[in-house]
Amino acid sequence: MKMNLEVEVVENGSTTNVLLAGEIDAYTVPKLKEALLPLTERQNQLIEVNLEQVNYMDSTGLGVFISALKSTKQYKSELKLIRLQDKVKRLFEITGLDSIITIDSTVRGGNV
Amino acid sequence: MKLFDFIEIKVPAKPEYVGMVRLSTSGVANRMGFSYEEIEDLKVAISEAMTNAVTHAYEKREEGEVTVGFGVYQDRLEVMVADHGGSFDLGRVKQEIGPYRQTESIENLREGGFGLFLIDALMDKVEIKNDYGVIVLMTKFLHENEVGLDDDQISTTQ
Numbered sequence: 001m002k003m004n005l006e007v008e009v010v011e012n013g014s015t016t017n018v019l020l021a022g023e024i025d026a027y028t029v030p031k032l033k034e035a036l037l038p039l040t041e042r043q044n045q046l047i048e049v050n051l052e053q054v055n056y057m058d059s060t061g062l063g064v065f066i067s068a069l070k071s072t073k074q075y076k077s078e079l080k081l082i083r084l085q086d087k088v089k090r091l092f093e094i095t096g097l098d099s100i101i102t103i104d105s106t107v108r109g110g111n112v
Numbered sequence: 113m114k115l116f117d118f119i120e121i122k123v124p125a126k127p128e129y130v131g132m133v134r135l136s137t138s139g140v141a142n143r144m145g146f147s148y149e150e151i152e153d154l155k156v157a158i159s160e161a162m163t164n165a166v167t168h169a170y171e172k173r174e175e176g177e178v179t180v181g182f183g184v185y186q187d188r189l190e191v192m193v194a195d196h197g198g199s200f201d202l203g204r205v206k207q208e209i210g211p212y213r214q215t216e217s218i219e220n221l222r223e224g225g226f227g228l229f230l231i232d233a234l235m236d237k238v239e240i241k242n243d244y245g246v247i248v249l250m251t252k253f254l255h256e257n258e259v260g261l262d263d264d265q266i267s268t269t270q
Contacts (some may be wrong), residue, residue: 023131026127026130026163094230
């Protein structure tokens with residue numbers, strides 16, 4: 001059955017950008033975990049996960065980001081979630097996880 | 113006159129069917145007139161219950177099925193998610209649900225511990241029955257026209 005999650009990794013020096021698109025649920029989450037966790041197991045990295053194109057997420061996604069957070073801390077790296085849709089951001093707020101995971105939902109202004 | 117319509121879906125207890133049940137939920141809730149945000153809440157809550165059922169079946173290595181029932185009432189949607197596998201320790205589960213508190217160390221965070229907490233937070237009423245398999249019964253009320261109805265009630269009682 002078609003898996004509705006795309007993961008794109010762009011390495012840029014000490015920053016790694018992870019672009020996600022689609023749905024994060026029990027079916028797709030192994031794919032995310034497989035791609036994201038190895039990136040967090042390196043020293044002094046910034047892992048920036050862009051969730052702008054994620055239109056569904058549940059506690060399975062929260063679980064992976066908790067694992068990634070633990071792992072980055074262990075390797076003295078940093079995890080940052082950016083551009084979350086409101087409905088996704090809300091889950092971090094309800095669960096209180098927004099107090100320990102760095103979340104930046106502001107959309108870059110650019111030259112508009 | 114029938115008090116409610118009932119829709120039942122039976123799917124294999126496999127993660128690839130969680131999305132399908134979510135789509136069905138979205139369809140039912142949309143036709144009932146739930147708001148965009150409420151539909152998102154319902155999608156998450158039902159997916160969490162499905163994920164529990166599917167994980168449970170996987171741990172027990174069962175080729176089971178999950179039954180999802182939608183009770184469509186005029187003022188609410190009741191969703192039942194039932195897995196007919198074994199049972200789980202309800203007391204333990206209740207102890208484990210709750211939001212993250214800053215006094216807890218990150219190392220102790222439960223990676224899979226937010227599912228039932230989210231169901232509870234996103235639905236109006238949640239019951240878990242543990243007699244035969246696990247049945248999660250969730251209710252969400254329709255709030256459309258609430259203001260108008262309240263107004264009427266106030267004017268008639270005055």
